[in-house]
Amino acid sequence: MSDKVDILGVGVDALTMDEAVARAERYMDEKACVMIATANAEMIMRATYDEELRSILNSAAMVVPDGAGTVWAAHHLGHEMPERVAGYDLAQELMRLAPARDRRIYFLGSAPGVAEKAKEKAEQLYPGIRIVGTHDGFFKDADVPQMIAEIREKAPDLLLAALGVPKQEKWLNAHKEDLGVPLSIGVGGTLDVMAGVMKRAPRWMQKAKLEWLFRGMLQPKRAGRLLALPKFVFKVHAYKKKR
Numbered sequence: 001m002s003d004k005v006d007i008l009g010v011g012v013d014a015l016t017m018d019e020a021v022a023r024a025e026r027y028m029d030e031k032a033c034v035m036i037a038t039a040n041a042e043m044i045m046r047a048t049y050d051e052e053l054r055s056i057l058n059s060a061a062m063v064v065p066d067g068a069g070t071v072w073a074a075h076h077l078g079h080e081m082p083e084r085v086a087g088y089d090l091a092q093e094l095m096r097l098a099p100a101r102d103r104r105i106y107f108l109g110s111a112p113g114v115a116e117k118a119k120e121k122a123e124q125l126y127p128g129i130r131i132v133g134t135h136d137g138f139f140k141d142a143d144v145p146q147m148i149a150e151i152r153e154k155a156p157d158l159l160l161a162a163l164g165v166p167k168q169e170k171w172l173n174a175h176k177e178d179l180g181v182p183l184s185i186g187v188g189g190t191l192d193v194m195a196g197v198m199k200r201a202p203r204w205m206q207k208a209k210l211e212w213l214f215r216g217m218l219q220p221k222r223a224g225r226l227l228a229l230p231k232f233v234f235k236v237h238a239y240k241k242k243r
């Protein structure tokens with residue numbers, strides 16, 4: 001078990017990518033029906049005023065530190081946080097291991113056509129992988145029972161949900177019993193990146209902890225959301241003083 005670090009009221013697991021992968025694999029083996037959340041600064045900021053999201057995160061089986069901001073906050077608050085565990089990378093690791101472990105995977109989310117493209121990419125990257133179904137992320141409430149029935153029928157071990165924050169967390173939580181999937185992960189823009197619809201920051205920017213800046217530049221509609229970052233820094237600082 002890893003230590004939980006309290007960042008603005010959200011418990012984030014202090015663990016390495018290898019540890020996160022090992023736990024995720026165990027959840028699938030145990031058919032645990034649990035969720036993993038991938039917490040970046042923006043998600044944690046949102047959880048400070050969105051109580052439903054905060055309580056979902058705090059009851060998730062694992063909350064990985066997705067983003068340089070999360071790792072920084074843990075360190076600033078005086079805790080160990082060995083490394084960043086990005087949701088995109090965690091999903092890739094689980095897909096890489098999937099053929100040997102005979103895992104069934106379902107892709108839910110993104111614009112129509114994107115999940116199918118991501119499936120093709122996964123099949124190229126990880127020969128033998130079984131992506132047992134896909135569905136886009138722009139559905140109506142009335143479509144949900146049919147979607148759940150399809151997911152149940154395909155019986156994936158792993159459901160990757162790319163519906164954006166907090167929709168993916170709330171949706172997975174609301175339907176976890178009906179879905180009956182051993183492990184679900186909210187993976188944000190992962191399917192878009194795999195399908196080539198969105199670029200991931202180059203390695204050097206990731207290493208320089210500037211992935212957030214890259215995303216803000218590439219998607220001007222996100223630029224306003226960049227403001228969440230300085231707000232996060234101030235809040236974490238105030239949180240430290242208060243304690």
Ligand code: UDP
Nearest residue numbers: 109110111137138162163164165188189192
């Ligand atoms: N998305 C979706 N359904 C929605 C809203 C968003 O499938 O109702 C998808 C969107 O197409 C994108 C992903 O969710 O592929 C992540 O969206 P965004 O980058 O806005 O969210 P983030 O996870 O960064 O907050």
